[in-house]
Amino acid sequence: MAFVILNHELVEAEKATISVQDRGFRFGDGVFETIRVQAGVPYQFDWHMKRLEAGLKAIYIAFDATLLKIDCKTLLKRNDVKDCLLRIQVTRGIGSRGYLPQLSSSPTVVIETAPLPPFTGAPVSLLLSRYEKISPKAYPTQFKLCQGLNSTLARMEASEQNCFEALLLNSERQICETSSGNIFWLKDGTLYTPALDCGVLEGSIRSAVLRFSPYPVREVRTDLDNLMQAEAVYICNAAWKILAVEKLQPAKVQWQSNPLASTLNKLLDQDIASYIQTYGGFWKSA
Amino acid sequence: MAFVILNHELVEAEKATISVQDRGFRFGDGVFETIRVQAGVPYQFDWHMKRLEAGLKAIYIAFDATLLKIDCKTLLKRNDVKDCLLRIQVTRGIGSRGYLPQLSSSPTVVIETAPLPPFTGAPVSLLLSRYEKISPKAYPTQFKLCQGLNSTLARMEASEQNCFEALLLNSERQICETSSGNIFWLKDGTLYTPALDCGVLEGSIRSAVLRFSPYPVREVRTDLDNLMQAEAVYICNAAWKILAVEKLQPAKVQWQSNPLASTLNKLLDQDIASYIQTYGGFWKSA
Numbered sequence: 001m002a003f004v005i006l007n008h009e010l011v012e013a014e015k016a017t018i019s020v021q022d023r024g025f026r027f028g029d030g031v032f033e034t035i036r037v038q039a040g041v042p043y044q045f046d047w048h049m050k051r052l053e054a055g056l057k058a059i060y061i062a063f064d065a066t067l068l069k070i071d072c073k074t075l076l077k078r079n080d081v082k083d084c085l086l087r088i089q090v091t092r093g094i095g096s097r098g099y100l101p102q103l104s105s106s107p108t109v110v111i112e113t114a115p116l117p118p119f120t121g122a123p124v125s126l127l128l129s130r131y132e133k134i135s136p137k138a139y140p141t142q143f144k145l146c147q148g149l150n151s152t153l154a155r156m157e158a159s160e161q162n163c164f165e166a167l168l169l170n171s172e173r174q175i176c177e178t179s180s181g182n183i184f185w186l187k188d189g190t191l192y193t194p195a196l197d198c199g200v201l202e203g204s205i206r207s208a209v210l211r212f213s214p215y216p217v218r219e220v221r222t223d224l225d226n227l228m229q230a231e232a233v234y235i236c237n238a239a240w241k242i243l244a245v246e247k248l249q250p251a252k253v254q255w256q257s258n259p260l261a262s263t264l265n266k267l268l269d270q271d272i273a274s275y276i277q278t279y280g281g282f283w284k285s286a
Numbered sequence: 287m288a289f290v291i292l293n294h295e296l297v298e299a300e301k302a303t304i305s306v307q308d309r310g311f312r313f314g315d316g317v318f319e320t321i322r323v324q325a326g327v328p329y330q331f332d333w334h335m336k337r338l339e340a341g342l343k344a345i346y347i348a349f350d351a352t353l354l355k356i357d358c359k360t361l362l363k364r365n366d367v368k369d370c371l372l373r374i375q376v377t378r379g380i381g382s383r384g385y386l387p388q389l390s391s392s393p394t395v396v397i398e399t400a401p402l403p404p405f406t407g408a409p410v411s412l413l414l415s416r417y418e419k420i421s422p423k424a425y426p427t428q429f430k431l432c433q434g435l436n437s438t439l440a441r442m443e444a445s446e447q448n449c450f451e452a453l454l455l456n457s458e459r460q461i462c463e464t465s466s467g468n469i470f471w472l473k474d475g476t477l478y479t480p481a482l483d484c485g486v487l488e489g490s491i492r493s494a495v496l497r498f499s500p501y502p503v504r505e506v507r508t509d510l511d512n513l514m515q516a517e518a519v520y521i522c523n524a525a526w527k528i529l530a531v532e533k534l535q536p537a538k539v540q541w542q543s544n545p546l547a548s549t550l551n552k553l554l555d556q557d558i559a560s561y562i563q564t565y566g567g568f569w570k571s572a
Contacts, residue, residue, distance in 0.1 A: 027437075
């Protein structure tokens, strides 16, 4: 029986419910994080907490995050999972039918565990989405807001076309990200990735790759032509780690398989191992 | 004790809950409608049902809407309200942690009643929002998707500046709509409103005004300069009816008070009365 933590209480997952009046349900009015857990340790936990808190601040949800760490530890122990995804969602809570929140609303917080998808290392295909990425001028897109329809529609479209993922451009037709991950490409010994001001959600694995890449990394604003001339392309998120991309539809571009994907994943595994070494004490203690 | 209808069952409002796994809660993955009810009759009910079904289709939620009408009638009778707002929300239901929905997911439907705000007829102020309206290229913005953060942030900003509502421009800096309503303005004997392809959500009162306006109506793509030269400005939605706008901040534009607002509200009241006359039978029968 899996449990979740709902407002700091352990609850059986099937019995964990929130009010239909919660603004998370009414409007997607909240923020979430998805954290990779290995050997019982949530990788880059403090980084995720910092992004969560910055996201909540950006949408004016006042939330005290001090209990989250102990809540996460309680849940991982109760569900007895060592390798999983940890999903934390904070919404504005109950209050108001219309858009203007009541000042009295009190945040709802849900923590869940989910299985890690199997890592095959096989290259994947991307579909160039007909949906445009939401502009950072519309709301703070750099955070994982519970506004998932753009990503959902793009991902469904990709799946329908037998592609693993969708590539989204921003309103200036610049490369932005996939529906659930960041993108990198290799050319002439440099690793490129869209700059944050393209409207990119700064993912945890993206930030890690920037730290340990064996090639210089350049954050750029560029268009599809540039990507099509790349030697190799990669996508990443906390669930996938780093995946090689073999083709982009319907552009009919095929990229060579390149040993960099496995090199990057080895460096990521080392980084995770080192993180566990440094920060594992808290998570492994009774 | 107010009730709601949750998946076709009457439930006490305070006890109406949905799973934390509902994609409505995870991602705002759903559509809603807010319908004005007067004398026990939901105004333009079939129009709202048509928009709801079109919205669900646009985001690929398969939903059988045939029970909604009888459910709404049951709720209005149980809550014993004659004048209220009726809110119907349909989400994709439980299924999947990531963006790609499980095919097995079964929609969640919630119907609620809420008080009508008092109508004072007093002119209101608008704040020119620093948030840009979400582009219809990102997702089908013409429907009331449960993606409320853009509107919420704009409305909070307006409230902070002591304005009633926020005016949002689209990515081409054209006048689009307010955070929760449509906008009209009068100039030289013509009533103007942004064209749907500006990224406008086609509201129920907007569509009614287009039918009964005593002035010719032109749907246009235009910028703020044009609005500032208007003789009078109005905003509308199902909760407010039609409100005169007296000023736009920080542009420091002030518009004259104009008898058209009360004329339009009289025409709206007549239209509602005529609707009740024509369609009231079903709603008033036992």
